[in-house]
Each structure stands twice: as C-alpha cells, then as structure tokens.
Amino acid sequence: MIHWTFRVLGIFLITAVLTSCGWQGREKPSETGTVSGSITAPLEGARVYIYRQGDDIYSAPAVVSEPADREGNFTISLNPGRYVAVVRKRISGDMTGPVIIGDYRSTPTEFEVDGNRSVKMDFTATVKTGNEKAFPTRSEPGDTGISGTIFDVDRMPVEGIRVNVYEHIQMSERPKYVSGKTGPDGKYTVLVRKGGTYYIAARDRFGGPPQLGDLYGRYDEGTIDPSGVVVGKGEILKDVNVMVHKVW
Amino acid sequence: MSLILFQLACSAGETDINLVAQNAREGSSEDARQLVRAFKTTQRDRFDIAYRTLIEMGAKSEPFLLEGLNSRDPGVFEASAAALGNLGTAQAVPVLISALSRNRPRSYAAAWALGEIGDNEAIPVLVDALRVDDQALRKEAVRALVKIGPVAEGTVAGLLNSGDSATERAAIRVIGELRGKNSVPLLTGIGGDNRDAAVWALGRIGDKRALDTLLGALADERWEVRREAAEALGRLEDIRAAEALNIALFDSETVVREWAARSLETVSGKQVLYRDEDGREVRPYNLYR
The missing domain is CATH 2.60.40.1120 (Carboxypeptidase-like, regulatory domain)
Known part of the structure; x- marks a missing residue:
C-alpha cells in the first residue's frame, strides 16, 4: 500500500501574544499562549484541529486553525493547558466531515501550553486509502x-x-x-x-x-x-x- | 466543444449578473427586473448577488419585488416575498395575504414576510394557515403570529379544541410563546395527543392557576407529558410543587427524573441529584449555560 506522506514541521512558539484563530470562542482569557509553526508542502490549506486532552477527536474541536498559507504557516492562540493536535486537509475543502479516501490526516499528538516555553513538534500525515467512514453514520446493535x-x-x-x-x-x-x-x-x-x-x-x-x-x-x-x-x-x-x- | 461553449456561457452569465446588479443600483428598471427573474436560478452565487443587491437597494427595489410576487415561478415568488419581508414593505401586505389565502406553492415565505412586516391585518389569514396541512407553512405561520404579538391570542385561541390535532397543536405553540394568560382555562382542559404541548404552554405562561393541572400531568401515562410537566413546574417556581417533583425523581424515564431534579433545584434552591441512565446519582447539567 502506498502512502503519500508529508511532514508538518511545526516549531510551536508559545508567547504571551494574542493572535487570531479559527474558532476561538472559549479561548480568550487574560493569559493566552500562541501556537505557531509551519506546514510543509503540499499542505497549503491544511488545518490544525486542537482538542482538549480527554476530548473525543471525532467531536467538535476546541479550536481550528485558519488554513495554512502557501508556505504552510499557521498561528493559533490557546489557553495554558494540555491539548491534542491533529492536522487534516480534506480534498473537498470542507472544514469538517468525514476524512475520506484522498484526504490527509496526521496522528493525534499531545502537547502542552504552559507559559513561555517553546515547543517543537513534528507531524507525519498520510493520505487516507482505506474505507470512507470516519464519522459514525451507521447504526449497529447497542448504538445510540x-x-x-x-x-x-x-x-x-x-x-x-x-x-x-x-x-x-x-x-x-x-x-x-x-x-x-x-x-x-x-x-x-x-x-x-x-x-x-x-x-x-x-x-x-x-x-x-x-x-x-x-x-x-x-x-x-x-x-x-x-x-x-x-x-x-x-x-x-x-x-x-x-x-x-x-x-x- | 459543446462543453467549452457551455462553460463559456456560464462564465459569461456570471459576469452578467454583476453588471446587471451594478446597472440596477444605478437606477435601471430593466436590470432590477432581471435581478428578480434571477431568483429562478439554481446557481447559488448568482442568486446571492441578485438577492443581496435588491435588499441593498432598499425601497427602490420594492416595485420590482412586488411584481415578483405575481410570478408563476415558485422561486421568484418565494425570494420576492422574503425580500419584501426583510425590507418591511407594508405595501406588500395585501398581496402577501392574497397569496397566503390561495395557498400557492411556497406560501410559507409569505407567512414569514407577514411576520417580519408585523401587520395586524394578517392575523386572520395566518390563523387560517395553521389549519393547512403544510409543515413549512404551519411553522412559519406560528412564528409570524408570535412576532405580531399578544393581539393575536384571541383569534388563535379559537382553534383550541378545534377537532384537528395538528391545528390545535400549532395554536397551542403560538399561545405558549405569546404567554397567553387569557387562554389558561382552555389549555388546562386540553386532552388527547396534545397534552404535552398544552403542558409546555402552561409552563411558558407561568400562571399559577395551572399548578393543579401540572401536578396531575406529572403522573400522566405518557412520559412526554410527564417530562413537560416536570419542566413546567420549575418555570412556575412554586414550592408547592416540591413534593410531587421529589416523587418524580423516581420516575421510570431518565429524562423525567432529570427534569424533576432541574426544576426541584429551581423551586427549592438546593442541589438535587437524580439517577442517570447508567444508574449514577448526578446533578442535572445547566441546560441554559
């Protein structure tokens, strides 16, 4: 099986600067860190999905970055805390929905925002080649x-x-x-x-x-x-x- | 070749709609009419440009939108009615009432627009619309009557005990949202399939004359009625409901227990636990956070 791969080279610089991000409703405290970095080609348009540690990564994320720019750069503001980050890029351009064949997604990666410490993180994301189901849409015995x-x-x-x-x-x-x-x-x-x-x-x-x-x-x-x-x-x-x- | 020609035609069309919009803004009547005709399109971008432009033009677009109400095309009628509702065009009321009384396709948009314009003249036709077996129309007629306000209560109350369950249910929804205190005696007498809706409305109205009815509903055979009663008793904020709500904490249905706990917290001012679906004793979450 061939996996197209790319690397997300993210040097996450955590500072006390407020910057904009995709969904930031609950992320506007007095103390806010900035998570920034870059996503290497071909991941222009990829988004970084941030979940609070313990949250279901198939439910709504706490924060989603704006699409990475042509150089793969992105910036996210976060409260201090422990998080899980996943990179996804859907070929459809949609922000959410099932990750289907041809879409890119990374392995979930834990990280922590705890002040002025800089964090370096590397992602490897693959093109999905398996079945198309990611969001649960079919009923099975015992399901709710x-x-x-x-x-x-x-x-x-x-x-x-x-x-x-x-x-x-x-x-x-x-x-x-x-x-x-x-x-x-x-x-x-x-x-x-x-x-x-x-x-x-x-x-x-x-x-x-x-x-x-x-x-x-x-x-x-x-x-x-x-x-x-x-x-x-x-x-x-x-x-x-x-x-x-x-x-x- | 035909595909190329088709694509060229499409791109030319996209260019045209912007030009048409610009000309309409500059006062061209024919281009304003063309924007109204563009409501037929299934292309979202073209539709959005046409609709937004006509809204931005304000009163200048009203004559053309009024013409659009006479279109046989359901899409043109629908969007014209909606735009006139957004603009609050009082002049459109007679035409919208006429369209609603004829129950033409997508007349839900006429009901919606009449609610936005808020003219009391529309009350009779909107009340009649509650009788029509059209989910979209009925829903927008409910909203429109609620927007028009308490003056509609008396006419709507005439549909309680009307014999048609769906009509009566829609009327109950309107009266509940209007906090129609005059209708409390009628609501307390409602039985049958609409008991849950009546109990909901009594809770919205919050009139303590309904206390006994709501306490009785807490023991109803249908869990939907018991659930509504548990919520409604919280809205009444009457300590006399505490004993019955305490009993409801042991209801066979989780959602009834949950609402009993939530309402008991409101009534008593104390933290209350209920047994969730996994058998754990938990507090109800804050539904209104």
Missing part, C-alpha cells in the same frame, strides 16, 4: 443515535446537508456531534455517546451563524426555542426529520 430525513419546503429530500446535534437549547455552542453529508435520499444518522435530550439543526455549511442564502433548518414547531429530542440509551431515534430552506 438520531436518524431522519432532510427535506426542502417542497418536501423533497435534500443532498449535501449535515445535521448538527447540540446539548444546549441555545444551540450557540459548537455542535457536540455532526453527521456526514446527506446523500440524494436526504437521509442521515448521527450517533451520540449517551442518551439524553438533544437539539437538532441541519445546514449546508459549517461554522458560525447561518448566513443569508445558506440552507438551514431546526427541529422545531415554529417556537422560539427548538424542540428537544429525547434519545434513550441504546436507541436510534427515527424520523427526526428536518426541513431546511434558505436563510432570508
């Missing part, structure tokens, strides 16, 4: 999850939509779980770690609030708050159908 169909206003199934699953009713945090994109039949299944009450949104783009022209819909009955769906442990809740239309 939510499934349904995404429709448009004409009651036709919609392709290319991801379902975002939230634990909080405001749905303003990063989604806890994200499905793969729907196919032509509009169907989705997203597995969750445990039973509970979840809030569902479906959209064709990822990150930030829905923008004018985006396809977006919530699971609700027209109310201000979304309707929660209650999933039991070991249950795949069916027919959680969501209608999407353009954001006006």
Whole structure:
C-alpha cells in the first residue's frame, strides 16, 4: 500500500501574544499562549484541529486553525493547558466531515501550553486509502443515535446537508456531534455517546451563524426555542426529520 | 466543444449578473427586473448577488419585488416575498395575504414576510394557515403570529379544541410563546395527543392557576407529558410543587427524573441529584449555560 506522506514541521512558539484563530470562542482569557509553526508542502490549506486532552477527536474541536498559507504557516492562540493536535486537509475543502479516501490526516499528538516555553513538534500525515467512514453514520446493535430525513419546503429530500446535534437549547455552542453529508435520499444518522435530550439543526455549511442564502433548518414547531429530542440509551431515534430552506 | 461553449456561457452569465446588479443600483428598471427573474436560478452565487443587491437597494427595489410576487415561478415568488419581508414593505401586505389565502406553492415565505412586516391585518389569514396541512407553512405561520404579538391570542385561541390535532397543536405553540394568560382555562382542559404541548404552554405562561393541572400531568401515562410537566413546574417556581417533583425523581424515564431534579433545584434552591441512565446519582447539567 502506498502512502503519500508529508511532514508538518511545526516549531510551536508559545508567547504571551494574542493572535487570531479559527474558532476561538472559549479561548480568550487574560493569559493566552500562541501556537505557531509551519506546514510543509503540499499542505497549503491544511488545518490544525486542537482538542482538549480527554476530548473525543471525532467531536467538535476546541479550536481550528485558519488554513495554512502557501508556505504552510499557521498561528493559533490557546489557553495554558494540555491539548491534542491533529492536522487534516480534506480534498473537498470542507472544514469538517468525514476524512475520506484522498484526504490527509496526521496522528493525534499531545502537547502542552504552559507559559513561555517553546515547543517543537513534528507531524507525519498520510493520505487516507482505506474505507470512507470516519464519522459514525451507521447504526449497529447497542448504538445510540438520531436518524431522519432532510427535506426542502417542497418536501423533497435534500443532498449535501449535515445535521448538527447540540446539548444546549441555545444551540450557540459548537455542535457536540455532526453527521456526514446527506446523500440524494436526504437521509442521515448521527450517533451520540449517551442518551439524553438533544437539539437538532441541519445546514449546508459549517461554522458560525447561518448566513443569508445558506440552507438551514431546526427541529422545531415554529417556537422560539427548538424542540428537544429525547434519545434513550441504546436507541436510534427515527424520523427526526428536518426541513431546511434558505436563510432570508 | 459543446462543453467549452457551455462553460463559456456560464462564465459569461456570471459576469452578467454583476453588471446587471451594478446597472440596477444605478437606477435601471430593466436590470432590477432581471435581478428578480434571477431568483429562478439554481446557481447559488448568482442568486446571492441578485438577492443581496435588491435588499441593498432598499425601497427602490420594492416595485420590482412586488411584481415578483405575481410570478408563476415558485422561486421568484418565494425570494420576492422574503425580500419584501426583510425590507418591511407594508405595501406588500395585501398581496402577501392574497397569496397566503390561495395557498400557492411556497406560501410559507409569505407567512414569514407577514411576520417580519408585523401587520395586524394578517392575523386572520395566518390563523387560517395553521389549519393547512403544510409543515413549512404551519411553522412559519406560528412564528409570524408570535412576532405580531399578544393581539393575536384571541383569534388563535379559537382553534383550541378545534377537532384537528395538528391545528390545535400549532395554536397551542403560538399561545405558549405569546404567554397567553387569557387562554389558561382552555389549555388546562386540553386532552388527547396534545397534552404535552398544552403542558409546555402552561409552563411558558407561568400562571399559577395551572399548578393543579401540572401536578396531575406529572403522573400522566405518557412520559412526554410527564417530562413537560416536570419542566413546567420549575418555570412556575412554586414550592408547592416540591413534593410531587421529589416523587418524580423516581420516575421510570431518565429524562423525567432529570427534569424533576432541574426544576426541584429551581423551586427549592438546593442541589438535587437524580439517577442517570447508567444508574449514577448526578446533578442535572445547566441546560441554559
């Protein structure tokens, strides 16, 4: 089996300088370190996904870098703490979603931000050649999850939509779980770690609030708050159908 | 060769829409009409340019968008209605009401626009829309009536006990969001499949006249009703609910126990544990963080 490889040569300089990064909602403390480095060609456009140590690296990350520039440079600001970093570059250009054949991904690497110490890290990432499944989208015995169909206003199934699953009713945090994109039949299944009450949104783009022209819909009955769906442990809740239309 | 020609045609089209947008901004009526016609397109970039330009033009685009409401093309009608809603064009209200009463395709956009414009004249047709078996329309009619505000409560309340379950459910949602205190006696009498929605609405309204109904609902045979009751009793913030919520901590359904604990914390001001699905005694997480 041939693996295309590249090296991410990252000299992570941790300073007390604030700089911008992709998702930084929870990363704006008074004491912030900067993680910077470079990603060697052909990784222009690759992103560094940062997870807090102990977090599921297939769930929403704590921070995602902006795409590496032509020289592979990137900068991320982080609170002091222990983290896991993964480099991913999806050929589709998407920021999230399953890592499929042809996409690049590195091995998860732990590191620590603890003040002014500089950290040097090396990544080796390979082109994925195996099966296309990375996000859990199929049900198996004992799984817990939510499934349904995404429709448009004409009651036709919609392709290319991801379902975002939230634990909080405001749905303003990063989604806890994200499905793969729907196919032509509009169907989705997203597995969750445990039973509970979840809030569902479906959209064709990822990150930030829905923008004018985006396809977006919530699971609700027209109310201000979304309707929660209650999933039991070991249950795949069916027919959680969501209608999407353009954001006006 | 045909592929090349097709690509050239596409790229020419992309160039044109920017030119059309520029001309429309500079006052060309024909180009403004062309932007409205561009709502037919399935190309997102072209659509976005057309829609954004017409919104940016403000009142100058209104005559052309009003023409768009008469288009037979559902996409043109839909986007024209939405743009007029965004612009708050009061002049569009009669046409939107007419479109809604005819239940033309994608009339959900008319309901949405009427909610944005917020004209009380639209209340009857929006209430009628709650009766229509169209999920998109019903949902936007609920939102529109909530946006129009408490003045809609009386007309919407006429749909409670209407006999049609889905219509009644939509009406309950509106009244709950409007905090419709006048409807509390009607809501406490609702049975059947919409008991959970009625209990939800009573919780939103937060009127203590509903206390006995909510305490009774905490023992309902359907867990969905018990869950809503457990949440609603927390919203009432009445210490008289504490005993029943304590009992609900031992409900057979995890989510009922969880909500009973959450509400008991609100009512009593003390930390409360409940048994989660793995049998651990835990505190409910802060849903509203």
